[in-house]
Amino acid sequence: MFYRECGNLKDSYDKDMAIFPIPLDRWGFIVMLFVAFVIVPLFASEYLMMNIIVPFYCFALSAFGLNVLAGFAGQVSIGHAAFMAVGAYSSFIMYGRYGVPLIPSIIGGGVVASIVGTFFGLPSLKIKGFYLAISTLASQFIIEWVIVHVHWISGGVFGTIEAPKMFIFGFALDTPVRKYYLVLCIMVLFMTIGKNLVRGQLGRNWMAIRDVDYAAEIIGVNLYKDKLIAFAVSTFYAGIAGALIAFCYIGVANIEEFNVMTSFALLGMIIIGGLGTVLGAFLGAGFFVMLPIAINHGLGIFMEMVPADILSNIEAIVFGGLIIFFLIVEPYGMARLWHTIKEKLRLWPFPY
Amino acid sequence: MAFFFEVLITGLMVGIMYSLVALGFALIFKASQVFNMAQGAMSLFAALALYGFFEQYLHLPLWLALLCTVAVMTIWAYAIVFLILKRLVNRPPLMLFMATFGIAYLMEGIGQSIYGTQAKGLNLGIPDELYEVAGIFISSFDLFFAVVAALLVGGLVWFFQKTRNGRALRAVSDDHEAALSVGIPLLKAWTLTWIIAGVVATVAGVAWGTRLGVQFSLTFIALKSLPVLIIGGIDSIPGVILAGLIVGACETLGEVFIGPYVGGGIQTFLPYLLALIVLYFRPYGLFGKEIIERV
Numbered sequence: 001m002f003y004r005e006c007g008n009l010k011d012s013y014d015k016d017m018a019i020f021p022i023p024l025d026r027w028g029f030i031v032m033l034f035v036a037f038v039i040v041p042l043f044a045s046e047y048l049m050m051n052i053i054v055p056f057y058c059f060a061l062s063a064f065g066l067n068v069l070a071g072f073a074g075q076v077s078i079g080h081a082a083f084m085a086v087g088a089y090s091s092f093i094m095y096g097r098y099g100v101p102l103i104p105s106i107i108g109g110g111v112v113a114s115i116v117g118t119f120f121g122l123p124s125l126k127i128k129g130f131y132l133a134i135s136t137l138a139s140q141f142i143i144e145w146v147i148v149h150v151h152w153i154s155g156g157v158f159g160t161i162e163a164p165k166m167f168i169f170g171f172a173l174d175t176p177v178r179k180y181y182l183v184l185c186i187m188v189l190f191m192t193i194g195k196n197l198v199r200g201q202l203g204r205n206w207m208a209i210r211d212v213d214y215a216a217e218i219i220g221v222n223l224y225k226d227k228l229i230a231f232a233v234s235t236f237y238a239g240i241a242g243a244l245i246a247f248c249y250i251g252v253a254n255i256e257e258f259n260v261m262t263s264f265a266l267l268g269m270i271i272i273g274g275l276g277t278v279l280g281a282f283l284g285a286g287f288f289v290m291l292p293i294a295i296n297h298g299l300g301i302f303m304e305m306v307p308a309d310i311l312s313n314i315e316a317i318v319f320g321g322l323i324i325f326f327l328i329v330e331p332y333g334m335a336r337l338w339h340t341i342k343e344k345l346r347l348w349p350f351p352y
Numbered sequence: 353m354a355f356f357f358e359v360l361i362t363g364l365m366v367g368i369m370y371s372l373v374a375l376g377f378a379l380i381f382k383a384s385q386v387f388n389m390a391q392g393a394m395s396l397f398a399a400l401a402l403y404g405f406f407e408q409y410l411h412l413p414l415w416l417a418l419l420c421t422v423a424v425m426t427i428w429a430y431a432i433v434f435l436i437l438k439r440l441v442n443r444p445p446l447m448l449f450m451a452t453f454g455i456a457y458l459m460e461g462i463g464q465s466i467y468g469t470q471a472k473g474l475n476l477g478i479p480d481e482l483y484e485v486a487g488i489f490i491s492s493f494d495l496f497f498a499v500v501a502a503l504l505v506g507g508l509v510w511f512f513q514k515t516r517n518g519r520a521l522r523a524v525s526d527d528h529e530a531a532l533s534v535g536i537p538l539l540k541a542w543t544l545t546w547i548i549a550g551v552v553a554t555v556a557g558v559a560w561g562t563r564l565g566v567q568f569s570l571t572f573i574a575l576k577s578l579p580v581l582i583i584g585g586i587d588s589i590p591g592v593i594l595a596g597l598i599v600g601a602c603e604t605l606g607e608v609f610i611g612p613y614v615g616g617g618i619q620t621f622l623p624y625l626l627a628l629i630v631l632y633f634r635p636y637g638l639f640g641k642e643i644i645e646r647v
Contacts, residue, residue, distance in 0.1 A: 076446060123628065127635050130387045130449065130586075134578045135631055138624030145621045149614065260575065264453060271450050309469040313461045320457025327451045328439045 019195065036184055041177045050176045050249070056289045057187040058245045063269045064194055064281035065237025070267070071276035072198055073230035074210030075124050076133045079140030080238055081262035086143060087113040087239025088246035088253040089153055089161065096164040102247075103168065106186065109243035110236040116143070117235020124227050128213070140260050147255050154255070161253040163246065179248040190240060195278045197233065206230055207276070268323050274335025283334040287322075291315055358489055359608045360601055365494035367600020368501045369563075370623075371593040372556040374577035374584065375505070376549040378592045381581075382525035383545035384437065385445055389452040392574020393459035394550060398425055399557035399566045400467040403474050408467060414476060418554070425550030428459070433543045460571065471567035474558070497559045504555055505593060508548070512589075521545060525587075579627030585637025595638065599623045 008023065010016040020026040040053060066080045091109025094100040100108060120139035124132050147154050154161065166173040166182075173179055197203055205226045208216035217223050246253040265288060273284020292315050299311070330336050373391060380388045401424045404410070405417035412420065432455060440448055482489045512518040523531040524541040532538055560570055577596070584595030603619040611618050630637065 074446075076449070123631060127631060129445070131582065131631060131635060133387075133449070134582055134624075135628055137575065137578060138621070138628050141621035141624050145617060149617060260572070267450065267453060268457070271453075310465065313465040313469070316457045316461030317465070318461075320454040320459075320461060323454030323457065324436055324451055327443075327447055327454065328436070331443065331447060 019199070033188070036188075041180060046176045049180050052289055052293065054180060054183050054249050055245070056286050057183050058241045058249060059266075059269065059285035059288060060282045061187055061190060061244070062238045062241035063266055063273065063285045064191065064278060065234045065241065066266045067270045067273075067276065067278075067281050068194070068198065068206070068237065069230055069234035071270055071274075071280070072203055072210060073206040073227060073234075074213075075121075075128070075227060075230060076267075077136040077234070078133050078263050078267060079120070079136040079138070079143070079260070080234075080266050081258040081260070082140040082143035083113045083117050083235040083238035084242030084245065084262070085147060085253075085255055085258035086116050086235075087242035088258070089147055090239070091243035092161045092163070092246060092253045093153070095166075096161065101168070102166055102173070102182075103186075106240060106243045106247065110239035113239025113242065114232045114236035117238070118228055118232045121228055121231025121235075124231065125224050137260070137263075140263055144255055144259065163251045163253075166247060183244050183248050186240065186244060190237065191278065194233075194237065198278065202226065202229065210276070265319075268319055270333075271323050272326050272333055274333030275331075277333070277335040279338060280333050280335035283338070287334070288319075291318060356605075359604055361490060362494070363601035363604030364597050365491075365498055365600070366604060367597040368498050369556065369559055369573070369596075370577050370580045370600055371596025372501050372504070372552060372559065373574050374580040374592045374596055375508070375589065376552040376556065377574075377577060377581050378584075378586060378589055379508075379552065380545055380549050381586055382589075383521055384448075384524075384542050386437070386448045386452060387445070388549070389449065389574075390456040390459060391549070391553060391577070392571035393456040393463075394425065394428070394553035395557035395560065395574060396566075396568065396570040397428070397459045397463040397557070398550065398554035399474065399561035399570060400463045401425075402554070402558055403472050403561070403566050404467050406476075407474070408472075418558075421554050422551055425554055426547050429543055429546035429550050432546055433539060437542060438539060456571070460568070464568070469568065471565040474561045474566050476558070476562055493563075497563075500555060500559070504552065505589075508552075508589070511548075517544060576623055579623040582627040582637060583630045585639040588637065588639040591637060591639025599626065602626060 008021065010021070015021070018026075020029055040049065044053065062080065062084055065083075066077060069080075070076045087109035089109075090112035091105045094105035094108050095102060120136065123135040127135065166179075168182075173182055198206070205216070205221045208219065208221050209223060209226060209230075213223060242258065245257065250257055269284030269288045270280060271284070272287055273282070274280025292311060295314050295318065296311060299314070326333055332339075373395060376391045376394070377388055380386055380391075398421055402417055402421045405412050405420045406414060410417075436451060436455065437448070440451055482491055483495075510518075512522055520531070520536045521541055521544060523534070523536055524538065528538065531541070556573075557566075557570060560573055564570070576599075580595045580599050581592060583598060584591035584593070586592075603622045606622045607617075607619040
């Protein structure tokens with residue numbers, strides 16, 4: 001009834017290329033921004049904000065990064081968490097030791113991760129598929145080792161750096177609300193850039209590479225260049241997300257947070273959320289963050305205290321089961337479900 | 353020099369274990385073009401199940417416990433093929449690859465829910481003594497599993513070369529459609545492959561479980577066997593076995609002789625580094641068929 005394209009005439013190129021051509025989508029987006037920028041900081045409890053929403057934003061960023069690589073460009077990486085670690089450590093070092101301002105050092109973390117990621121993306125010029133997946137797994141272990149064993153990076157003890165106090169132009173980011181705003185602003189900024197990146201020429205080149213690479217080459221896509229750009233962009237997002245997680249969520253740069261299980265979880269997130277969509281990164285990350293909490297509350301009905309090991313086991317079962325479920329039933333993930341709902345809404349209430 | 357050989361032999365023993373896990377990968381890949389990331393979880397589950405039958409719940413005699421474990425892995429094989437893979441036929445291989453991630457999560461979760469998450473010592477009563485052969489010490493424990501692994505590999509070679517079912521599997525791995533057209537039931541062949549992979553996983557899981565304790569980190573050993581696959585060439589079973597030995601020897605030698613200079617712990621990534629080098633010069637592995645798609 002309300003969600004329709006009728007009367008929505010595209011009488012200029014700008015309107016034709018709009019991100020949200022349908023008014024209801026546009027309004028929905030504005031409402032969501034309003035909720036994120038105003039309602040959440042006003043009403044959400046500290047627990048909700050710091051333990052659910054902030055990690056949700058961070059993981060959405062890194063899941064989007066992996067989605068650029070795996071979903072759009074078709075190059076599966078199972079070492080993506082390592083690039084988050086690179087981002088976290090390098091931004092901590094820049095900010096804590098060299099006094100680079102906060103925002104440049106977070107972005108600098110992304111840039112360093114991007115350089116490292118492009119280097120580890122070099123094998124993609126020669127190999128693809130599983131072979132590439134394994135070479136990215138190699139990057140995971142090599143980076144982990146380098147971070148733990150090079151004292152200059154990790155400071156020695158268990159590869160952990162404590163978070164320095166955060167200031168922007170002398171303004172202290174010490175309360176949860178302020179940290180929340182930092183994460184939110186960076187997330188919205190880079191997601192907007194990302195969305196437009198995958199809508200544009202570059203994103204289309206990636207999709208062409210993903211679908212049939214030699215056909216892409218024939219129609220004039222520069223495979224080598226665009227694959228490396230995919231690695232660079234993807235690991236840049238991973239680096240930013242890693243820096244934000246370390247600065248605002250955990251408070252330390254710790255290699256254990258970015259181990260191979262996190263890499264697997266990121267892959268699971270984009271499968272469940274939706275390969276090759278921006279929305280999918282959000283849905284997958286939200287699902288991943290909410291799952292343990294939902295299970296905890298669900299089991300809380302039956303028992304007083306849910307033991308941690310049972311919790312993690314059930315989490316693994318549900319997560320694994322859903323990955324398989326989505327691959328079988330809806331290979332394009334939750335984002336496609338949302339798309340189907342929109343298609344239905346378009347015709348409702350007169351589906352003829 | 354004796355020390356060098358001692359380290360080398362330890363490395364080779366470790367390498368045999370890697371070959372075992374990698375063998376499971378290679379078998380499934382050859383038969384169904386699925387790159388099975390759940391191989392490590394299968395080893396973990398098998399080791400957990402054996403522990404459950406043997407020590408934790410039922411206290412069965414060892415041979416019966418082993419038999420029951422294989423039976424459990426067979427049930428898994430049927431479940432995986434008929435509930436999951438059957439529904440994913442004709443999807444891109446990447447989807448199947450990701451589905452095995454899901455299987456891995458499921459197996460780890462279910463296994464640890466039944467048997468608990470804490471590390472368990474698995475004692476099968478295999479003597480652990482040091483023998484001296486020509487000035488080199490060899491652990492009887494390592495030797496035992498080396499022999500078991502050798503027997504298993506010999507058995508597999510015999511199975512694939514000489515028996516009717518084995519030949520059917522090789523036909524499937526060469527060309528699905530051709531195999532179907534001469535009347536080989538594809539689902540049955542897949543199930544058989546997964547059962548064999550389950551048996552291999554059982555041996556690997558038990559071997560690693562007795563050595564390191566049955567615990568979650570067993571699944572990471574499976575990750576170690578991925579470079580073994582790359583180095584050996586994914587479609588060559590002798591290649592995989594040899595590559596396992598190479599990787600085991602290199603990582604142990606590297607750890608002992610190079611490790612101290614760079615801070616140790618290099619065996620976590622040395623196999624991957626080797627694999628990257630091999631990927632660069634021979635992307636199809638040392639012994640694989642030279643049919644890699646051009647990128």
